[in-house]
Structures are given as C-alpha cells and as structure tokens.
Amino acid sequence: MNNTSLTKQLFFASMISLLFLNCSPQLGFQFQGNYKAADETIEQEESFVQFVSPYKETMEEKMGTVIGVSEKALTKEGRENLLGNFVTDIQKEYVEKKFGLAVDISIINNGGMRNELPLGKITLGNIYELSPFDNYLVVLELQSNDVIKLAEFMTERKNMSVSGMRIYGEDNQLKEFSVNGKSVEQGKTYLLAINDYLANGGDNMDFLMGLHIKENSNILLRDMLIEMIQEKTSEGKNLNAEIEGRQIYR
Known part of the structure; x- marks a missing residue:
C-alpha cells in the first residue's frame, strides 16, 4: 500500500465522520488529540x-461536483493576494446579506486558507481543501482604538487579507490607513467579520479577545463560501478578484 x-x-x-457529527460552535472551544503519522508501516x-x-x-x-467557474487562478501570492481579496469580499457580502449588518471590515488569516482555487471549474472538493477546518463566522464590534490595533498588527505581521480597509506601512510601522475610504472616527463602533479562531486570539490576535460579539453564528466558513459561489453561479457570474492596493508595505 x-x-x-x-x-x-x-x-x-x-x-x-463529518456525516455523523454535528458540533455547535463556541468561542473558546479547543480540541485536543493525538496524531499518528501515516506511512507505509501502517497496514491496510x-x-x-x-x-x-x-x-x-x-x-x-x-x-467532484462543479459549483462555479473562476476567471483566473486565485492564489495566495503576495502580501495582498487574489484569494484573500476574494474570500474577504465574499465574507463581507455574506454577512451583510445573511444578518442585515453593515460590515466595515472583513479579514482572514492567510494561513487559514489551506489551498488555492484554480482557473476554470471550481468543485466542492476545492472548497473543502481551501477551508478544511471547522471555522465559524463571527462578527465583532470594534472601537476606534481596536481598529488601530488591527491595522498595526497587519502592518507588522503581514499575514492577513482584508476587505474594507486600506493600509500603508513602512519598515513594519503603520503610516496611514482608512476604513471604507475614511479615517477612523472616535466614538464610532465598527463591525468586523472574522472567524472564531481569530476572534479567540488565534495567530497572536489576543487583542480581539473580550470584544463584544455582535453575531456568533454556527455557519462554517466553507459552507458560506459554497453558498455564495453557488448563488453567483446561478446568477451567471464567475469567480474573480483583483489586486487593488489594499495593503502596501515598503
């Protein structure tokens, strides 16, 4: 074998096993288990x-079921990448439609996207490969200082994709940024679409822990992607994304 x-x-x-298990999401849930390497020493x-x-x-x-068609390969190449722009845009659009919320910012960690989407036909398997983890959709409320921390974090780490925000940094320092084309306003509450792993402080985003949760859903990221891709396909739309200067670092 x-x-x-x-x-x-x-x-x-x-x-x-997923066909037989139904787990409800909880912020703060952690899984523990043991792993055994799969190699030729394991007998069939x-x-x-x-x-x-x-x-x-x-x-x-x-x-192997085809759920959509992509006009180009959506890859993770570059600080700002096509796949990240596509996923965060879809996530923002979904939350606004599903919950009737005006989302200001949508983010995902690049490491959370485990595979890329090819040019041409997109299958159900492609989405499971992209998002194999049980990450749930969450909406957090951020104040102006929280938004600044987020922009500073992204400038320093350069490992996130974002929709609704433009960031410019030099030498790992935040120089300027905007949310939906505007400067951050003191006293305003901003809505952030995110997954529960990051909302729990994953990828060193502990500054998000304890923020008010506007929506704590039981919707998996991959299910959201599948639903939105199928909806766009039914409307005769293909998958696409562009590099737009959302994140510029010198």
Missing part, C-alpha cells in the same frame, strides 16, 4: 476498506 492511497483512505474516513485493514469503500465512492462523486 503506498502513501497516496493511504492518505486518501484517511481523508475519506475523516470526511465520512481489509474490513475497514470494505466498510469505507461505498462511502468513499459517494464522497468522491460529491467532492
């Missing part, structure tokens, strides 16, 4: 293969 076939079996086994169990096989075939067929 080679590594490729073993990896596929383990992937489909994990996917099958025939009874397991027979059990998994029919589910595997069904899952392969489902994962």
Whole structure:
C-alpha cells in the first residue's frame, strides 16, 4: 500500500465522520488529540476498506461536483493576494446579506486558507481543501482604538487579507490607513467579520479577545463560501478578484 492511497483512505474516513457529527460552535472551544503519522508501516485493514469503500465512492462523486467557474487562478501570492481579496469580499457580502449588518471590515488569516482555487471549474472538493477546518463566522464590534490595533498588527505581521480597509506601512510601522475610504472616527463602533479562531486570539490576535460579539453564528466558513459561489453561479457570474492596493508595505 503506498502513501497516496493511504492518505486518501484517511481523508475519506475523516470526511465520512463529518456525516455523523454535528458540533455547535463556541468561542473558546479547543480540541485536543493525538496524531499518528501515516506511512507505509501502517497496514491496510481489509474490513475497514470494505466498510469505507461505498462511502468513499459517494464522497468522491460529491467532492467532484462543479459549483462555479473562476476567471483566473486565485492564489495566495503576495502580501495582498487574489484569494484573500476574494474570500474577504465574499465574507463581507455574506454577512451583510445573511444578518442585515453593515460590515466595515472583513479579514482572514492567510494561513487559514489551506489551498488555492484554480482557473476554470471550481468543485466542492476545492472548497473543502481551501477551508478544511471547522471555522465559524463571527462578527465583532470594534472601537476606534481596536481598529488601530488591527491595522498595526497587519502592518507588522503581514499575514492577513482584508476587505474594507486600506493600509500603508513602512519598515513594519503603520503610516496611514482608512476604513471604507475614511479615517477612523472616535466614538464610532465598527463591525468586523472574522472567524472564531481569530476572534479567540488565534495567530497572536489576543487583542480581539473580550470584544463584544455582535453575531456568533454556527455557519462554517466553507459552507458560506459554497453558498455564495453557488448563488453567483446561478446568477451567471464567475469567480474573480483583483489586486487593488489594499495593503502596501515598503
């Protein structure tokens, strides 16, 4: 048995388990578990293969379902990247439609996007590869000082993608930024669309912990992406994104 076939079996086994598990999101939830490396020393169990096989075939067929078409390869290349712009725009648009909220800023950590989207047909499997984690959609309320901290963090780390904000930095220092084309206003509350991992302080974003939660949903990021892509496809729209100067660092 080679590594490729073993990896596929383990992937489909994990996917099958999702059909039987239904977990509700909680801010602060943490998973603990032990991992064993998958290599040629692990023998194939025939009874397991027979059990998994029919589910595997069904899952392969489902994962191959085409849900949209992309006009270009949406990659993670560059500080500001096409995939990040696409996902954060979609996330912002979804929250505004789903919850009727005027979202000011939408962000995602580049590391949370585990794969890129190819040119041409986009399948259900592509989205599961992009977002394999159970990350839930959250909306936080930020005050002006929180927005400044966010802009400073992004300038220093350069590992985030954003919609609704433009940032300019030099030598890891924030020089100027705007939200929806305007300077930050004292006393104004800003809405941030984000995933629960980051809202919990993940990727060293501990300054977000304890902020007021406007919406704590049970909507997975990948489900949001699938729904929005299918909706755009039904409207005759293809996937696309542009580099727009949202983040410029010298």
